[in-house]
Amino acid sequence: MDLWFTELYENASGYTIKIKETLFSGKSRYQKLDILQTEQLGKMMVLDGLIMLTEANEFSYHEMIAHVPMTAHPNPERVLIIGGGDGGTAREVLKHDCVKECVMVEIDELVIEKSKEFFPQIASAFDSPKLNLLVQDGFKYIEDNKNAFDVVIIDSTDPIGPAEPLFSEHFYKNVNACLKSDGLMSAQSESPYLYNKIIRQMYTDMGKAFPVVKMYTGYVPFYPTGMWSFAFASKKYYPYSKPRIDMIDKIDNLQYFNKEIYSTCFALPNFVRKILDENDK
Amino acid sequence: MDLWFTELYENASGYTIKIKETLFSGKSRYQKLDILQTEQLGKMMVLDGLIMLTEANEFSYHEMIAHVPMTAHPNPERVLIIGGGDGGTAREVLKHDCVKECVMVEIDELVIEKSKEFFPQIASAFDSPKLNLLVQDGFKYIEDNKNAFDVVIIDSTDPIGPAEPLFSEHFYKNVNACLKSDGLMSAQSESPYLYNKIIRQMYTDMGKAFPVVKMYTGYVPFYPTGMWSFAFASKKYYPYSKPRIDMIDKIDNLQYFNKEIYSTCFALPNFVRKILDENDK
Structure with missing residues (x-):
């Protein structure tokens, strides 16, 4: 068969x-x-x-959603992950020795349990003493915690389903308040080849909550079209303000991310600039 | 149905x-x-x-295979395209006013005829007086022409089928001889996520024929994995030696390529560097 x-x-x-x-x-x-x-x-x-x-290619998504904001922040000690129940994003965040605590808030315990059982090399961070794993609503957690994190990573599913509240101006304003005064965030933001309306709305909403909003992209072969975008939003730092570029060579076991990828991933093709209403730079 | x-x-x-x-x-x-x-x-x-x-997304492939070598060369007047029967690559090459002649050698007349009929906006360059369209074997044409071109573009199908001879050390050495003393070439080189053995062989062969060999990549959603690679091989210039960066803003109707894309497309993820045996730079 x-x-x-x-x-x-x-x-x-x-x-x-x-x-x-x-x-x-x-x-x-x-x-x-x-x-x-x-x-x-x-x-x-x-x-x-x-x-x-997929086990073979999960590295590009997890490395890109985690290491770009972790590099852009000069000293990310307290990190919050919303979603990411498989554990891959936490695994990447905890490769940074400067992290003192990584709080991960996943709404669905089943994803965590089955990831531990079937994807132990992705779920490896669940054993870390630096990880504080909470099974609860990320939207609510963000609302209840103010001025608490250096980096927030929104590792959610698509805007249809349980992650829908995570794609709204209201939520991004809460993320802003949850971050310290120089904090910044990343979020998966779909494929520009297919979902231009969702993307335009998402970046417009984010622009109402943060002074700095940029898109970066990476090759994720198991997601629609293989081109995946990520939002970078920040209260103070631009991607090139104070990045910890030299630390990148010290991160263990990177299959995708490196210094050159950090320095180039914010370059966008013209059709993507058009979606974001960006003029030629 | x-x-x-x-x-x-x-x-x-x-x-x-x-x-x-x-x-x-x-x-x-x-x-x-x-x-x-x-x-x-x-x-x-x-x-x-x-x-x-596909009509909707052909732009990224054609712009990337054409404009990267055309930008890297300081004065590309004579350009040769092998394959590319649909006409998209010739359309992009002829957007450069400096081109005096573009020779296109396609083995299969049926592809040319049907592209004219069904894809007139891709086949638009077939009417250009600067285009010299030859229906014959590209391998043979390259063998017969020495020291004749500034830029050669290999816009071929995969290494199985009629394009097989275009993936060999012997062929790359002929391309070298077909180029002027400061000439350079580009070629489609498959997806690093799927075809690492083909890629390793191709770049090894090319390295025996050219002193400068680099890979660059682009998002091509209708090709396997969406990550597509291109080989850049050159007798003299590196991508950053004397590029015509400032001319990029003057190219008409670019949906993908721009200055930032040129400056960033040679950055490779670690797993791709590994395929090419490149060390961390």
Whole structure:
């Protein structure tokens, strides 16, 4: 029997991948979780029918969402991750020795438990004494904590489903208040080739909450179109203000990120500048 | 009826896209050509079952394969394109006013004819008086012409099929001889996420023919993984030796390429450096 998993984009195109077997299939209060053994890319995690990661290529997404803000901040000691239940983003954040505490707030315990069971090398940070893992609503946590973090990373699913409140002006203003006076944030922000309306709205909302808002991109082959964008928003620092560029060579086991990637990832093609209403620089 | 076209990568993953109708289906001496009307991305050209381009997103591939070498050379007057039968690469080359002649050598007349018929905005350069279009074997043409071109662009299909001879040390040495003493070339070089063995061989072969060999990349959503690489090989100039950076703002109708893209596209993620045996820079 040939078993194929297919994820469709706007019901008009999609990605398909050959499956050896289903390792887990279950439902939490929030979403449906499937873990599949693929033939080509190791194990794969799927939430509500959308691929979250493959074992073979998860590195680019996790390194880019974590190390760009961690490099841009001159001394990130307290870091907050919203979402990221698989643990990959926390794993990358905790590669920075300067971090004293990483708080991770994931709403769905099932994702954490099954990541520990099936993706131990992604979930490796769950054992760290520096990690404070909270199973609760990230939106609420941000609202309740003011002036508390140097870096906030929004590692959420798409704006349809449990992550919907994480894509709003109101939320970004709360993130601003949750950050210290020189804090900054990153967030996954979808593919510019497919979701230009979502992106334009998201960056407009973010611009109402932060004085500095920039987009950067990376190659994430299991997400729609392979081009993935991330938002960088900051209260004070620009990406090139005081980056800890020289520390990058000391980060363990980087498969994607390096000094050159940091220095180049904010360059945007013309069609993306147009989505963001940026003029030629 | 729901009609879907699917292209598989190593029979283990793939891209699928919804089709409204088949506009053309035919066979030349060299390959099978299909032109399909997609629901999401305009018309699509398929050769031997592999997607060559979609109307909506062809710009990134054509702009990146053409404008990077055209920018790197201080005065590209005579340009040779091998392959590129759809005309998109010639269209981009001829946006540079300094070009006196662009010779394009495509082996398959059917691709040229059907591109004119179904993709007039891609095939627009076929009417240019500066274009010298030859329907013949590019390998042979390169062998017969010495010291003749400033820039050579290898816009070929994959190394399996009619383009196979275009991926060899022997061929790259002929390209070197076909170039003037300060000439340089570009070539499509597959996706680093999937084809690391092909890439390693290709760059090793090219390194035996040229003193300067670099990889650059771009986001091409209809090619496997969305991350596409291009080889830059040169007899004299490095990408940053004497680039015509200031001329970039004068190129008409660029949807992808700009100054920042030129300055950043040679930055490579660590896993790609590893394929090329490059150390951290």
